Amino acid sequence: MDDVPDKPILDAVAALVNPNFINNCFSLASHELQTVLDLQEKDYEMIKQQALKLRIYYGAEDGWVPLEYRTNLLEKVPQIQEKNARICTRGIPHAFVERHSELMAEILVDWMKEEL
Numbered sequence: 001m002d003d004v005p006d007k008p009i010l011d012a013v014a015a016l017v018n019p020n021f022i023n024n025c026f027s028l029a030s031h032e033l034q035t036v037l038d039l040q041e042k043d044y045e046m047i048k049q050q051a052l053k054l055r056i057y058y059g060a061e062d063g064w065v066p067l068e069y070r071t072n073l074l075e076k077v078p079q080i081q082e083k084n085a086r087i088c089t090r091g092i093p094h095a096f097v098e099r100h101s102e103l104m105a106e107i108l109v110d111w112m113k114e115e116l
Contacts, residue, residue, distance in 0.1 A: 007100065008049060025064050039076075047077050048077050051077055051079035051080045054080060055085075055086075056070070056080070057086055057104075057107070058070050058090070059092060059093060070085050073085065074102065092104065
């Protein structure tokens, strides 16, 4: 049995440790942190148009998306019902897709079943 990883795995690791890739990630993060400061009126208009389709899940303790964002959104877009902007009660962190994708899938399935 060969102990060398498959080429696609080696390529992925090489891309991740490439200084250009890392620089691009930092540049994107810097741009987002400087540019994405608050929703604009045009953003709220778009959200209002799609409000009935939206389901939003907030972490109870989240440094990236504090609960005041939920409060502000519900105030500015009354078309979003509180039941469709839920607060996590299971202690899932902000990056839920990294380690909690199955639990999030269960939550979403239960949420969809409620609406049927």
